[in-house]
Amino acid sequence: MTGVQRAAVLLLSLGEADAAEVLKHMGAKEVQKLGLAMATMSGVTREQVMQVMEDFERALARQTSLGVGADDYIRNVLIQALGAEKAGSLIDRILLGRNTTGLDTLKWMDPRAIADLVRNEHPQIIAIVLSHLDPDHAADTLRLLPERARADVLLRIATLDGIPPNALNELNEIMERQFAGNQNLKSSNIGGVKVAANILNFLESGQDHSILNTITKVDPELSQRIQDLMFVFDDLVDLEDRELQMLLREVSGERLGIALRGADPKVRDKITRNMSQRAAEILLEDMEARGPVRLSDVEAAQKEILAIVRRLADEGVINLNGPGAEELV
Structure with missing residues (x-):
């Protein structure tokens, strides 16, 4: 089972009340992924449930109890890890139990609902809103906007260089009135070329x-x-072997085989070199036996793998800046 499926099994085993308490401390994307996994779980054996529980118990046993649950400890760790601005809303959600409102509420909304909400707004407002979402969520919303507006909005996202806190708060208040909430945003560092x-x-x-x-x-x-x-699919050739091996652990052979249909031969060679000889042979045999594949299916499979790449990059498992790259300070 995947990590999400194991988490779903664990939550289903906890019971409604305890599972709800755990979900309260998660973000929109995590809740959506877990909710989908919980809704689609079937055919889980007793042995699998016991294995998940045992793995969780072992992981828990490795954690120290010193400082766990102390507000000051959690606050200081988050600030040191994320910085005061980024950690602010997360601390509020975890320690203060506030309801998510204002711009953050959009993270819980369906892309179609967000597109309908901002469709008639000024492109600059739409750019700020999309900059506040996760990239995949923003992309799903952007593709639902009128075609003539997409490039204008993305251009504005790329040229955003932060906005005054009072302007961000004003926009947040507008959203709060839409959702009858109240939250004070602290960060104005949104947008930019990387976000675009x-x-x-x-x-x-x-x-x-x-x-x-x-x-x-x-x-x-x-x-x-x-x-x-x-970062495009052919850029996988620039990953270090160790990083590529970490990625391959998260990708099914079927989706990998489809994605490689449209890849540069160098990418295929590097991937097969980082697999066991038997696994590489099975992959190539499956690709040959499958026959022609629609281009849209190839692109969809590549997008799925790139989403995993970006998640691993966010987790610090892989580096998308190339071997040996260092951040300038």
Whole structure:
């Protein structure tokens, strides 16, 4: 089972009340993933449940009880890890148990509902809203906006260089009135070229090319900067062997075989070199036996794998800046 499926089994074993208490401390994406996994779990054996519980018990036993549950300890750790601004809303949610409101409420909403909500707003407002979402969520929302608006919105996202806190708070208050909530945002560091590139990464290939072409006509230099920061499937060849092996553990052989249909031969060679000889043979045999595959299926499989790449990068497991790259300070 995947990590999400194991977590779903654990929550289903806890009972409704305890599972609800755990979910209260999770973000929108985590709750959605776990909820879907819990809803689709079937055919789980007693042995699998016992294995999940034993694994959880062993993991728990490795944790120290010193300081756990202390508000000051949790607050200090989060601030040191994320910085005061990023940790602010997370601390509020964990320690104060506040309801998520304002702009953060959008993270819990369906992309179609968000698109309907902002459709008639100024493109700059839409850009700020999308910058506040996770890249895949923002991409799903962007593709639901009118085609003529997409490039304009993404261009504005790429050129956002932070906005005054009072302006962000004002926008947050507008959203609060929509949802009858009250929350004070502390961070104004949203938007930028990297955010725009991440959103484009989650769009279908035809849509991202169309938007980039439009931006190129307006600002060629900015378009190139966005493209330089986009991570595409063929860039897997730049991952270190250890990083690629970590990725392959999370990808099913079936989806990998479909994704490799449209990949550069160098990518296929590097991937097979980082698999066992038997696994590589099975992969290539399956690809040959499958026959022709629709381009849309290939692109969908590649997008799924790239989403895993970005998650591992966010977790610090892999580095998308290339071997030996270091952040400049």
